[in-house]
């Protein structure tokens with residue numbers, strides 16, 4: 648039976664005038680890597696803050712390994728949450744951050760920390776406050792991985808990291824996870840780059856979960872069709888359209904169904920091209936909803952300036 652690490656029911660967080668998280672009911676499997684995906688302000692950080700008991704819900708419940716985490720040190724000790732804007736005391740240098748983490752996290756692994764500090768070339772001398780954006784992210788990754796916490800949250804852990812450092816992070820995450828399976832939840836906008844890490848995804852839009860699935864199942868459950876906008880208009884009639892985009896007389900549409908042989912034949916007959924959708928495009932499609940984005944215009948460096956307007960699909 649699949650073990651559930653995190654379960655939320657009706658989890659809602661309202662701020663004055665805004666609902667950051669809206670009636671979220673999910674079960675996150677233990678020992679999986681789950682991507683928390685969605686547009687800016689979708690509610691990803693809010694979700695992580697609530698699950699790690701750093702914030703209280705307006706309504707709804709959170710259970711971590713079957714128990715509510717709020718004011719439960721034994722549950723909170725099992726979790727590590729690295730924020731994208733993680734703060735450290737003013738006088739902290741690298742060694743202080745490492746020493747504090749080694750005391751705080753019961754499963755701390757110093758050898759992993761040492762290896763990663765060297766790989767990321769994190770400097771020992773300056774105070775952490777003077778670190779570059781990328782060095783701060785690297786420190787967060789060191790703490791998150793070396794904590795070996797049974798449940799680890801990374802909130803956009805790559806900010807400011809160069810391409811080499813990001814590759815080190817992905818490789819080290821997979822290596823450490825293979826050797827020490829645990830539950831990892833990470834929010835990211837770099838979906839194309841990180842999709843090989845993810846086993847499951849939760850897509851949040853405007854505070855609500857719009858998709859929670861295996862990555863492979865998700866990839867197989869949609870397709871993209873491209874060609875003349877007028878032909879696409881015809882093709883999408885009666886189908887489940889996740890998003891549409893047109894530029895001049897050409898367009899694409901993401902259809903939220905697995906393509907059938909009939910779909911392929913119909914597309915070919917209309918001169919349309921069918922292709923698989925990347926996870927990135929699929930998540931973007933959820934963010935766009937059934938909006939039609941049309942780019943038109945003249946002027947600009949290449950003789951065209953895109954003035955984009957969005958209108959609801961009549962389909």
Ligand SMILES: Nc1ncnc2c1ncn2[C@@H]1O[C@H](COP(=O)(O)OP(=O)(O)OP(=O)(O)O)[C@@H](O)[C@H]1O
Pocket residue numbers: 662663665666667685686687688689690691692693694
């Ligand atoms: N303390 C707060 N007071 C008021 N509104 C807040 C507060 N914290 C978050 N919000 C709002 O809640 C919504 C969700 O914010 P959240 O930080 O969870 O989004 P996110 O998905 O992590 O975004 P991003 O990808 O940009 O980091 C946003 O509209 C945000 O402005």
